[in-house]
Structure formats: structure tokens, C-alpha cells
Amino acid sequence: MKRLILLVFAVCLSMGASAKIELPKVLGSNMVLQQNSMANLWGKATPNSKITITVSWNKLRKIQTSADGQGRWSVEVDTPAATFEPQTITISDGEVLKLDNILIGDVWVCSGQSNMEMPVKGFGRQPVENSMNYILSAAKEANRIRMFTVKRARSYNEEKEDCEGGEWFCASPQSVANMSATAYFFAYNLAQAVDIPIGIINTSWGGTRVESWMPMSALEDILTKEQIEHKHTVHSMKPTELYCGMIAPIRNYTAKGFIWYQGCSNLDDNDHYDTMMARMVQQWREDWGDKENAMPFYYVMIAPYIYKGSDEIAYPLFVENQVRALSKIPNCGMAATTDIGEERCIHPAQKFEVGQRLAALALAQTYGQQGFEPKAPQMAAYEIKDGKAKIKMSNCDLGLSPSYGEAVVGFEIAGEDKVFHKAEATISAQQEVTVWSDKVAQPVAVRYSFRNFAPGNLKNVFGIPAVPFRTDDWNDVK
DSSP states (O other), X not given: OHHHHHHHHHHHHHHHHHHSOBOOTTSOTTOEEETTSEEEEEEEOSTTOEEEEEETTEEEEEEEEEOOTTSEEEEEEEOOSOEEEEEEEEEESSSEEEEEEEEEEEEEEEEESHHHHOBTTOBTTBOOTTHHHHHHTGGGGTTXXXXXEOOOOOOSSOOOSSOSXXXXXXXXXXXXXXXXXXXXXXXXXXXXXXXXXXXXXXXXXXXXXXXXXXXXXXXXXXSOHHHHHHHTTSSSSOTTHHIIIIIGGGTTSOOSEEEEEOOGGGTTOTTTHHHHHHHHHHHHHHHTTOTTSOSOEEEXXXXXXXXXXXXXXXXXXXXXXXXXXXXXXXXXXXEOOTTTOBTTBSSOSOHHHHHHHHHHHHHHHTSOOOSSOOSOOOEEEEEEETTEEEEEESSOTTOEESOTTOOOOSEEEEOTTOOEEEOEEEEEETTEEEEEOTTOSSOOEEEESOSTTOOOOOEETTSOBOOOEEXXXXXXXX
């Protein structure tokens, strides 16, 4: 009899446990829900049970759905315009689960490798500039910026249903110190400008390659079988592992757009990185329900660094890939970093500038704000005549800097012998730079910041640096 009573008690406990609503880790108190959308909510409950959802911004409406035979359920909830007023969501299948302190605003997914992962507090012996100021003042942003970091997880070709760990935090000294600096400064500048809550989901892992952030089906669309086999050998992390482990679990979370900071680990892929990135973006947009391939995607140009030698050109050749991606990815933008690289540290300390430049792109292209030029100056045309090269630049309608006769540094010039010499340069017109060298009487080619570490000072008047460029196609010449 005693054994029967214990058995009944155990069954009751089991039934009680199964009745509890389970949510994925990315859904929780303190989160930001995407404004003016049909935001996805999903989870697990008792198989075949009825689930009722109520939201504080529409108390008169009860949203009902049912769990399937495995207990899985999902529903779309219409959200209002952005608001700083804390909201609640109540979910019940007989047992009530309440989420509170929710804000309605815009949500951005932030991904990449170590320069995205690098927190506001910095890495060991690798600081983030002015980090103390932003950490100590973080509490002021508690009702403006909310943050979620996906815990590192790998899964080869098996898409995980949930994150290994993570929870939503309000901005505070501790949470900001540990948050991605690039993501936080992006959110900080964005929130200041549009005055709505911003949610950021950081899913990044240092030292990783772009193919790890893509499913195998996407890679098979663009690469040969031999290329895919090779990519299984070049890194300890296989293709698809981070897509399956760190993208799949969050792809149902309704979002505004994406920011991306990655590339250093793919430096050897300068012949097809742009194609891979474009296909990754298309895949992510499809995963987030964007059939038009149009969700905003803003990314960071990798910064100058020594790599295998400061005078080598692997870095600028790769940057050309990133520039080409601008024409392959609809509704995207690239934040230039030509001016903030560090020769001996691959993690530049000036992360505020990176976040600000990403935010400026979003503000101009996504939020329609005007009064500034967020795009990096690029070579639009050139002419070589009478021993000098005249370079016409784009994205600099108000002109270029440095101005008033100050020298422009970072240019090199070569004749038919293909030997490059350091060049003199000055801004000679509103959007024009004149380049020459006394050592090259008859120049045929000009390069700007076209070495692994050769930062220049050419910018538009808003401080956005020109990207590395060249007039030649001599990939074997440095």
C-alpha cells in the first residue's frame, strides 16, 4: 500500500512538472520585443494542452493556442509602437508564468568573431578606450538598453532548439562591462538618436570563420564539394557549428536587423568571402521570416593589423571583398575602420567609434535621419596626367579632410616597373585628392592604405575614414 501511495505521488509530481510552461532562454523578463510587429512567442507545455496568453498593452484580448503532441507551441503577438513603459506577458496552461519589465522597441542581432565578442571591459591587457566612463554611467541606460548574450555552443549539422545559456539584462555597470562593446556602443548611439528602447542579442565567438555561421545547405549553394571539404580542415571549428548552436536557437526571435563584425579568420578567402557573406545574410533573413531579403544588415570592415607582416597586402585584398559585398547584399552598409587599427593588437581599443559608425549607417538608411554622411569615402574615378594622379572620391559631398593644405598620408604611387613609393598627396578640390612622387616621373598606379598596416588620414568631414583602394590589379605586387 505504501509503495502504491509513493507511486501515485510520483506520478502527480511528474504531471505537475510537465504542466509547467517552458520558454526558450531568449524569451524572458527584461527583454525588448520588436515594436509594430507580430512578435513570436514559443515554448513547451503539457502535450495537447490549451495555452492562454495575455499582454499588458492589450488587456482585453486573450490569445489562445494549443501545444502539439510533443508539447511544442508558438504564437504571434501584435506589438504596439515603442514605449518606455514596462510591460508584462502572462502565459498559462493551467499554471501561470509571468514575464515582467518588458520594453517595446527595436531588436538587433549582433554577431561575428572576437571584435564583436570583446566586452566593454576589454580583454586581458587589451582595453576598450574610455570603458570606465560607460561602465560607471550604465545605470542611466537601464530603461533604454536591454542585452542578451548567447552562451557559446557548437553543434555540427544538428540545429539546437534552445541556447545553452543566457538571460536578458537591463543596462547596469556589471551587465554593460560584460556586454559586447561593439553591440553596446551601437545600441547606445542608436537609443540616444531615436529615443526608443533598443534590445541587442549578442551571439559571437572569437576566432571563428564565416562558414561556421552558415548551414550546410547555404554553403552547398555557393561552394564546390572540394571547397567545403577543405573548409573542414582549416579550422578546429567545422562549418555550420555556430549556426546550429548559436543562430538556430534565436532565429525565431522577432528582430529589426543585424550587425556583423567578422573577417580576420577568413583572410585567406579573398576570392570568395563576399559570396559567402552575402549567402549567409540571405539565409539569416529567411530564418527571421524576411522573404524579401531586405532586413537591415550593417557590418564592420576589419581594421589594419600586422598579420604576417605590416608591409604585406593580405589585409587590403580582403577588404576589397568586404567592399564588393556592398553590391551583393541588399540594404546593407559597411563601417570603415582604416583609422583605428593597432599594428600589434588585432582588437582595436576604439570600439565606441565602431559602434557609432554602425549606428550612423542604421540611422541614415533604416531610420531615415539626415544631416550627416555615414558611408566611407571610396575612389569613384581617377586620372593620371603630367606626373600626377587626381583621385575623385565619393561619399564626401561636403569635402574631405585633412584640409587647408595639410598633407594626406597613406598614399603610394608606382610607375611601369610596379615599384611603389611613398607619395605626397593633398586635397586639391572638394572631392579630389592629388597624388605624386618625385621618385616616379611617369606614374601608372596609385594605392591608398594598401598594406596590412598603413593607416591613412583621408576622411570625410564627419570623420568617416576612406577605405583602402588601388587603381591597379597587381595582386602579386606589394
